[in-house]
Amino acid sequence: MNPDSIRTPLHSLHLELGAKMVPFAGYEMPVQYATGVLAEHLHTRQAAGLFDVSHMGQAIIRGADRVQALERLLPGDLQALAEGRIRYSQLTNDQGGIRDDLMVTNAGDHLFLIVNAACKGADIAHLKAGLGKAGTIEELTDRALLALQGPEAATVLARLAPDALSMPFMSYRCLDILGAACLVSRSGYTGEDGFEISLPADRAEDVARRLLAEPEVLPIGLGARDSLRLEAGLCLYGSDIDEETTPVEAALVWSISKRRREQGGFPGAAVIQRQLRDGPPRLRVGIKSLDKAPARAHTPITDKAGQIIGEVTSGGFGPSVGGPVAMGYVQTSFAKAGTAVELLVRGTPREAVVFEMPFVPHHYRKI
Amino acid sequence: MAKVYFTKDHEWVKVTGDDAVVGISDYAQHALGDVVFVELPAVGKTLTKGDEAAVVESVKAASEVFSPVSGEVASVNAAIVDQPGLINESPEEGAWFFTLRLSNPAELGELMDRAAYDAFVKSLE
Numbered sequence: 001m002n003p004d005s006i007r008t009p010l011h012s013l014h015l016e017l018g019a020k021m022v023p024f025a026g027y028e029m030p031v032q033y034a035t036g037v038l039a040e041h042l043h044t045r046q047a048a049g050l051f052d053v054s055h056m057g058q059a060i061i062r063g064a065d066r067v068q069a070l071e072r073l074l075p076g077d078l079q080a081l082a083e084g085r086i087r088y089s090q091l092t093n094d095q096g097g098i099r100d101d102l103m104v105t106n107a108g109d110h111l112f113l114i115v116n117a118a119c120k121g122a123d124i125a126h127l128k129a130g131l132g133k134a135g136t137i138e139e140l141t142d143r144a145l146l147a148l149q150g151p152e153a154a155t156v157l158a159r160l161a162p163d164a165l166s167m168p169f170m171s172y173r174c175l176d177i178l179g180a181a182c183l184v185s186r187s188g189y190t191g192e193d194g195f196e197i198s199l200p201a202d203r204a205e206d207v208a209r210r211l212l213a214e215p216e217v218l219p220i221g222l223g224a225r226d227s228l229r230l231e232a233g234l235c236l237y238g239s240d241i242d243e244e245t246t247p248v249e250a251a252l253v254w255s256i257s258k259r260r261r262e263q264g265g266f267p268g269a270a271v272i273q274r275q276l277r278d279g280p281p282r283l284r285v286g287i288k289s290l291d292k293a294p295a296r297a298h299t300p301i302t303d304k305a306g307q308i309i310g311e312v313t314s315g316g317f318g319p320s321v322g323g324p325v326a327m328g329y330v331q332t333s334f335a336k337a338g339t340a341v342e343l344l345v346r347g348t349p350r351e352a353v354v355f356e357m358p359f360v361p362h363h364y365r366k367i
Numbered sequence: 368m369a370k371v372y373f374t375k376d377h378e379w380v381k382v383t384g385d386d387a388v389v390g391i392s393d394y395a396q397h398a399l400g401d402v403v404f405v406e407l408p409a410v411g412k413t414l415t416k417g418d419e420a421a422v423v424e425s426v427k428a429a430s431e432v433f434s435p436v437s438g439e440v441a442s443v444n445a446a447i448v449d450q451p452g453l454i455n456e457s458p459e460e461g462a463w464f465f466t467l468r469l470s471n472p473a474e475l476g477e478l479m480d481r482a483a484y485d486a487f488v489k490s491l492e
Binding site: 031032036037038039041223224227292293294296316317319324346 | 400401403404406422424425426427428429
């Protein structure tokens with residue numbers, strides 16, 4: 001392990017639980033526990049899994065003009081974001097590429113942001129510069145982040161915080177859990193119902209141990225987190241989206257409201273508006289293999305004649321699907337669900353088909 | 368009487384005369400985690416010691432299996448293609464990968480016996 005790797009507040013708990021620790025985005029993180037990736041993945045879809053995602057960045061934006069100021073940096077509609085609600089968006093660059101993707105919460109007198117671990121340093125600097133005098137940004141470095149995901153997540157959390165049960169999907173509340181002041185979001189990265197819980201770093205182990213004591217809950221590592229999000233069709237920053245891909249190409253247009261599409265006013269708006277009007281040159285799609293060979297990132301995608309039409313950006317075995325799943329970019333003319341393509345796995349063409357994601361239906365709380 | 372040898376890449380090879388059976392060690396299956404896919408060499412293929420002979424994939428990643436010795440592939444284990452999980456259950460018995468007709472048995476002298484391999488694995492921990 002790199003001696004400079006940062007440890008999360010749950011480090012000793014991970015070791016106690018038999019985690020295999022790996023370096024990830026500058027942190028020492030559990031990739032799996034004794035149960036293994038396959039069992040952890042399936043358990044999350046059947047009951048509930050607890051993830052340590054304390055490596056992710058947490059920040060607060062204050063200032064009277066914070067909504068307008070942040071809208072100048074991303075295409076999300078924050079003016080339409082009601083208090084206590086969360087929106088997914090992307091920080092864009094001047095070419096319409098994605099600097100990072102993030103969750104923005106309207107927390108009343110401030111905005112609460114969750115950003116990717118690998119991007120957080122650059123994000124904070126970019127936000128500070130971009131907000132100027134209209135808002136101040138403060139990174140919350142003394143907080144941990146836990147994710148509790150799965151069909152039993154709400155039942156479990158309600159035992160400690162009854163108000164969690166009635167929270168709508170993509171909403172936010174301040175809840176007391178074992179005396180700790182927690183910022184609870186009904187959201188996640190698995191396609192299942194669940195919560196993300198921001199809490200003081202020095203209370204994280206207590207709360208984690210209490211949640212793990214519930215019979216439905218197992219600890220889940222980054223390995224299953226990746227296979228769960230892949231089956232759910234959710235992007236991994238740095239693999240599926242980056243500075244070279246636009247939200248239009250990444251099939252994230254649903255996260256840009258009509259007003260923002262028409263008015264623009266964010267970095268790269270001209271490129272994004274042009275792609276919305278004329279169509280993008282390529283699109284992110286799901287790809288389902290027709291045989292058993294998993295196609296990993298950078299596997300070439302070809303048409304039936306063997307001509308390269310794109311590349312896999314994330315791929316592997318989907319435990320709930322029971323077979324390989326992938327996502328990647330293809331030329332727009334091949335992006336229609338049902339289009340027959342081939343994946344060049346270690347030089348051997350494997351039959352596959354463009355598939356409308358998610359691979360496993362989302363089970364978010366309705367409303 | 369068959370004799371078993373190991374490589375530093377955690378393959379094993381069990382030899383009877385000029386016939387060899389190849390698989391991966393218990394240490395290897397444990398490090399890989401749940402195996403979900405296997406790709407085996409074609410029967411009749413000539414492998415040189417160290418050649419990439421097979422691929423095993425876990426949920427996490429793909430790994431190569433290298434041929435511990437040189438020879439011609441005589442047969443492959445279709446059971447592990449149908450049920451890759453057998454590799455986690457029985458890596459050093461039922462879940463063999465392929466058999467070889469040895470072309471240079473002298474290469475076996477460069478491999479480790481069970482005791483040397485066990486010591487090698489211990490040194491990795």
